[in-house]
Amino acid sequence: MRSGLRCTCWIAFALSAVSIVAPAHTVAELEMIARSAVVREVSMAAGLSLASFYATAVPLTDLEERAKSGSTAGIRLAARTAMDILSDPLQLLVEQPANDLKELAISGVTSDVRLDAARAYYIKIREALTAARLTADAEGSESEELALAAGEALSGFYTSFEVMPAAELMEQAVGGTTPGLRTAAGLALGTHLIRTSSLTEGEIVVKIMEHTIVHTELAEAYMLLLAHRWREGGGA
């Protein structure tokens, strides 16, 4: 009975979301979705699609405000990504020695600082990286941010030199033993879906809703696909 109710709710959510997003090809429509979508990942997909528009059209002070206290995850993501486009923090960080970056990734004062430093660290040492090394780091590192950044870098191996089949990506995105491993598979799955999926926008939203609470990495993979569709379709 409970599962039946849950299923009905999902469908209701899906239908309402589809009706919202179907014609989503203009900046105004994307912004409306980013502000009002019930499902976090749908809001974020709209946010990702808005970012480049925000970077060119929204004043920096407004971006800072929206990144900090935007009303939804999508608005905050749009503003944060736009700020990164305008001034990529990694470009300054990556000029520092690798050891300093690693130290900052472990003991930086905020999670954002630690994650940026961790991302810059893996860029800095990329000539020495292998899938095995990144897997080990993603399984457990000296900070959560290092593990997460290792997972992000590992996703690139999954889509290039160490190609992982979609079924395994899905399995690892759901059942990976650490957030780093799940992130690696989730991001690579997003790439795989963009390359191969023929799902309609409505079907993508349904997929997102199926996974949004329990399997965040899967939901985010479909979120990347949805954002790609919206960018492809024009709009922002």
Add this chain to the structure above:
Amino acid sequence: MRIRRVLFICFLPLLVGAMLVAGQGYDEMPVDAKILPLGVRGMGWGDLEPGVRGGTFYLSAPGNPNRWNPMTATETSTTLYTNHIYHGMVYLNPVTGVIDPLLAKSWEISEEGRTIAFHLRRGLRWSDGEPFTAADVLFTFRDVILNEEITTVARDGLRLPDGTLPIIEKTDDYTVRVTTSSPFRPILSAMGQKILPKHKLEHLVHKLNPDVEPGTFDTALGLDMHLADIVGMGPYVPASFAPDQQVVFERNPYYYVYDAEGIQLPYFDRRVVLIVSSDDVTLLKFLNGEIDGYAPRTSDLPFLMGKAALRDFTVKLDPAVGTYGSSWIAFNQDIGLADGTDENKRTLYRDRTFRQAFAHLLDKEAMIESIFHGLALPQWSPLSFGSPFYAGRESYGGTLNETDAVVFEYDLDEASRLLDSIGVIDRGNDGWRDYEDGTRVVISLSTVSGLSDFEGMAVIISDRARLVGLDVRLAPGEANAVLTAMFTGSFDALILAFTGGNEPHSLGSLYTECGRLHFWRQSACDEPTEVDIAFSELFGEGVATLDAEEAFEIYAEIQRLAAEDAALIYTAYAAFRYAFYDYVGNAEMANPNGHATGHSGNACDFVFDRRLLP
């Protein structure tokens, strides 16, 4: 006074209008304009699409230009900039890979092959609106390149084997005749040197203006020059330069190249070159969308390919297309010659059977997989894959078939057999091979430390050599020290690379006995071997024929001879890779040949911004 001011105000719009017209370019397409038949089937350009004008293309460069002078600054860090500004009479077509007309619309070669008459396009203008004529070509070649008081390596490419230089004459305002002492096939590509504006530069040449000191031209077109005075025939002119930050190029209003629909090229209004010295930052700038295209390194690829679909860019990888250049291992055949030491080693390195045995130890497949992640090609020839003279082709510029490739397969048994045959065997029963006198053969293999591709290859070579009892020890060193050792003959064994090009005659400095790059046996200039003499004869024959197919056969023979002699044993070289955002039209046709006016495989005449399409 007041009347004057009123008149001035009244006429000001007319004056401004007149000035604008002067910079607006041709009233109509010049009769002799060069047409790129983009999208027209059957002409080699069918896979490209006509674009639209507008927008800015962003790219990066690792450093500032040294100057704006294409004759006195020929390093790639500068030509990346000057290639935007200047054109030559001929160029290497980036699509077809053959020499095509550029500022010249055609040429005729005399029957005896000593004279080429170039017919220039008529009605063209420099970027400042001055007419382009044969006087500019004559100035460039006779007063600059062939002028011994001016320092330029451009002269080397025009020098014939007998030491003479061509005679360049003007037949009329649009015809230039080039005469050589004997038929010299490379003369055609050598005439692709960038043409300079006589009206802007003649006063800087002492020969033409005794009021200036000799050598004045060497420092001409420096970075302190007013950019408006830099005038060219290329697609762009520099509009601003902020050292260590960027160079902005604006379209040349008088560019003479059009698409098939009559739209004046280039399509992009501007090209902005961001000066980024760090490879790390270049990668991040691309990922952040700050540059529109770049040539990534192998280690960049996971960071790119993982994000390509998410961020709407393409990473073009073609494992079947090698980039220009060659990577090799060499043994110093003169080792100890100067001081009478190392006779065992010198004798061994001079033995072709030893070098061939070593060639069988190169596990190129492992190198390609572990170092280049599969994105490299095994090499056997000194000539780059892209050259139309590459011996792995069916014919001149033909398809690659590798029918006549001289390949020493990775084969430990064969390597052992060959080593045994020359008496390099394990005499002490310690697992290591020895010279006849019982001392162990120890090879010190050096390369530039920090160059991970070479260090990786050296590790694999050392590892495989151990399997047959050869003691190869790695000796990485600082770049300048390694290069000094290379050119002073004070190295043992070396693994490094050369850049490459299309013209096989440039290999002459490597393989002829007195060549500047014959570094592995400098004594050959006084005591040439039979192989050295054979090379010299073949290179002489190669430049003497103007028949491309005949030349192809000669250079194929040179490549086979070089491979068999194994003085340089070729390893593997990275395949073509290029990353660009999907909104860049025609970027997918990027070609490793680049373009006379492009770089990084991105041909700047015909790329365009798809987002501007109606």
